Amino acid sequence: MNFLINFALAAPKAFIWGAIVIAFSLMALVAAPTLLPPVAQFLQPLSIDADPENMLAYDEPVRAFNREKKDIFSLYDLIVVGVVNDSHKDGVFSVSSLSNIYDLAEFAKNIQWTNKQGQIEGVVAIGLITPSTMGYVRQAGPGTVDFNWLMDAPPQSEAEALDVRDRSLNQPILYGSLISEDGRSIALYIPITSKGVSYRVAQQLRERIASYDSGDKYWITGLPVAQDQFGVEMFIQMGITTPLATGLLFFLLWLFFRNLTLAASPIMVAMLSVTITACLLIAAEHSIHIMTSMIPIFVMPIAVLDSIHILSEFYDRYPELKDRRKTIKHIMSKLALPMFFTSITTGIGFLSLNFMPIPPLQAFGTFIGIGVVVAWFLTVTLIPAYIKLMPE
DSSP: OHHHHHHHHHSHHHHHHHHHHHHHHHHHHHHHHHHSGGGGGTSOOOOEEOOGGGGSOTTOHHHHHHHHHHHHTTOOEEEEEEEEOSSSTTTTOSHHHHHHHHHHHHHHHTOEEEOTTSOEEEBOGGGOBSTTTSEEEEEEETTEEEEEETTSSOOSSHHHHHHHHHHHHTOTTTBTTTBOTTSSEEEEEEEESOGGGHHHHHHHHHHHHTTOOSOOEEEEEOHHHHHHHHHHHHHHHHHHHHHHHHHHHHHHHHHHHOOHHHHHHHHHHHHHHHHHHHHHHHHTTOOEETTGGGHHHHHHHHHHHHHHHHHHHHHHHHHHHOOHHHHHHHHHHHHHHHHHHHHHHHHHHHHGGGGSSOHHHHHHHHHHHHHHHHHHHHHHHHHHHHHHHSOO
8 A cells, every 4th residue: 555655646647647548448448339339249338227127137936937927928018008088078988089099009000110130129019909909799690799899990970989988898808907997098008029118119109199189198107118217217317416416525525625626636536436337337248227327326425435534634734744745645654554444344345245146236236346446546546646736
């Protein structure tokens, strides 16, 4: 540790610029597969994983059993669209409402695209459960059975609309699922090829719904929508909370030391620690999961702790010694070992999460542990180097 501190004091600019270059190089490395598609064949691009199933390992028995049954019964994840009309006396069973529902079902059938691997993604059209895709069976006469669709075309009159409602209520399997118990609302069940496409499918459904003016209320839900929405919102929250945390820490440091130049050094250490840790996480081909998305908020306050100890001692001792180098060496001789012990025990505490049988939690613990070590190293080198470069 004495060697590191002496080296940092001897070549302060080299340490500061070296840390910045390393951070930006890692950022370029993890951004390259996204910004330059040809690079993606060599490096894994950033991936988002908001699926709660992945809190368990892929080969966990309960997940294997779930996949097996979904394959046997050809089950897919569902997006559910609820349609409600509180203004019409018959709810959604009016000509305009059912016409829009019919149009939405036909539109949903065609929400498909081909991915980079040449596979069809989007809506599984054959599995749609809507009034226009549900079969209706009834006796048409002696010895005759009539097979038809529940709503084979948009109704042309109120009588036809009410006939759709009555036929739906006569089907026990549809009562309380496709049609509400009070006979005024309808649900559309839209199967999708995978959870990862739900946000894109839901967005296209919303755009189509926005073109209707029947006064109906549409509610889009389903577990895939919630998960994919979380994946999008997760980045929005990261973009809000991380700068807020940085700003709050900077304000508190200024409040403590009343010196903007001095207060900037712990923030520099914190930002470099977060950047390097996050880049290492992505470079190691880990997804940004519900747990790992919180790593910056954990690493940032931990990264400033040792810096505050150094600055606090420097703030008190410098007026006595009147020499930056002597002051730094004096305070680091007292603080180096305690800071090492506190950092290493904190890192080990987070690394112990690897004993949990939950992959995202293991990644969370591993990279916060790495972040703590990175923050310690940057603190004992960059803070002395930064102070050495400050003007008297």
